[in-house]
Amino acid sequence: MKNRVRQLREEQGLTQKQLGEKVNVSRQAINAVETGKFDPSLWLAYDIAQLFNKSIEEVFDFKESERK
Secondary structure (H helix, E strand, O other): OEEOHHHHHHHOOOOHHHHHHHOOOOHHHHHHHHOOOOOOOHHHHHHHHHHOOOOHHHHEEOOOOOOO
């Protein structure tokens, strides 16, 4: 799934580890979300979007993603 997590994280000056700590997942999980290797759960997507004060749709692009 395409997303803006890396862009938003870097704009906030956060490392992957710091973002992971804020949403209670590992740095590796954040890396997997950013690179599209892992689609986050609805709750993780919500937590990430809330952290950046964005809607889920502003962070994650469902239209361009293949439905699983």
